[in-house]
Amino acid sequence: MSTKGYAVVTGASAGMGALFAQRLARDGHDLALVARNGAALEALAARLRADTGRSVDVVAADLASEDGLRRVEDLLRGRGDVAMLVNNAGVGSMRPLLDSDAGELTRMIALNVTALTRLTHAALPGMVARGAGTIVNVSSIVAIATEMMNGVYGASKSYVLAFTQALQHELAGKGVRVQAVLPGVTATGFWDTLGHPLARLPADWIMDAGELVDAALAGLRRGEAVTIPGLHAPERWDAHEASRRALATLFGNARPAARYR
Numbered sequence: 001m002s003t004k005g006y007a008v009v010t011g012a013s014a015g016m017g018a019l020f021a022q023r024l025a026r027d028g029h030d031l032a033l034v035a036r037n038g039a040a041l042e043a044l045a046a047r048l049r050a051d052t053g054r055s056v057d058v059v060a061a062d063l064a065s066e067d068g069l070r071r072v073e074d075l076l077r078g079r080g081d082v083a084m085l086v087n088n089a090g091v092g093s094m095r096p097l098l099d100s101d102a103g104e105l106t107r108m109i110a111l112n113v114t115a116l117t118r119l120t121h122a123a124l125p126g127m128v129a130r131g132a133g134t135i136v137n138v139s140s141i142v143a144i145a146t147e148m149m150n151g152v153y154g155a156s157k158s159y160v161l162a163f164t165q166a167l168q169h170e171l172a173g174k175g176v177r178v179q180a181v182l183p184g185v186t187a188t189g190f191w192d193t194l195g196h197p198l199a200r201l202p203a204d205w206i207m208d209a210g211e212l213v214d215a216a217l218a219g220l221r222r223g224e225a226v227t228i229p230g231l232h233a234p235e236r237w238d239a240h241e242a243s244r245r246a247l248a249t250l251f252g253n254a255r256p257a258a259r260y261r
Ligand SMILES: NC(=O)c1ccc[n+]([C@@H]2O[C@H](COP(=O)([O-])OP(=O)(O)OC[C@H]3O[C@@H](n4cnc5c(N)ncnc54)[C@H](OP(=O)(O)O)[C@@H]3O)[C@@H](O)[C@H]2O)c1
Pocket: 010, 011, 012, 013, 014, 015, 016, 017, 034, 035, 036, 037, 038, 040, 061, 062, 063, 064, 065, 088, 089, 090, 091, 092, 111, 138, 139, 140, 141, 182, 183, 184, 185, 186, 187, 188, 189, 190, 191, 193
């Protein structure tokens, strides 16, 4: 059976990652599913093989650990046919920084920032050499609304957005696409893991996870660099970006501004 290419999905044992995997398998991709919960990955892989006939590999790995991360880097570097990487695995926090445990913050940065960076770095050389490939980086609306949740979580998602935009610039003309997806509140187990059940949030903020993933993939097909499924007024994002890019041209001055002298 012909394939649309090998896709590696992180955080595929639950939530959005499991749905990305399902949609990509249905669309004709062979897959590698990555997360810590090997039993959940095996169950999903069996279902996807039966439903779609695709080849589905399972990699049970803790991406916040050096050993787990290395194994997935090796997979990405070792295969010559990785068409797509979905950097979806992530953890959040609602705890104020002052009440947070330093170990928990370190693990959040290790997964949300370091793992996403190193997996992208491992996948890109092959994609650039073949002149084809797609990387989907799951950020969050807290990349912009940085005051909404734990500051390290918000900053980690701002990193994902900034890193993706910098890569889009660097990779222009090389045949490789990098998309940032900024979900808002989405109905997954993420909120229970945070200890902040969805029931505490306004019902009209909560997006169905299947709709979120379908919108992210629709954004990809539309050629969007940044997809924000919950933003109904796309011209507001365009204006924000235009303002940011215009501001960025104003910083190159040898002398401090008059107000600092
Ligand atoms: N849900 C929301 O409202 C929301 C909003 C904005 C952005 N996001 C982002 O969307 C992405 C997906 O979140 P979700 O809502 O689908 O969350 P979820 O249901 O909690 O799923 C998170 C996934 O990440 C995996 N994961 C967690 N720690 C890991 C580790 N150390 N190593 C490898 N895999 C790990 C989990 O699997 P294991 O436990 O098996 O490892 C699971 O498959 C995250 O990046 C999140 O920050 C979510």
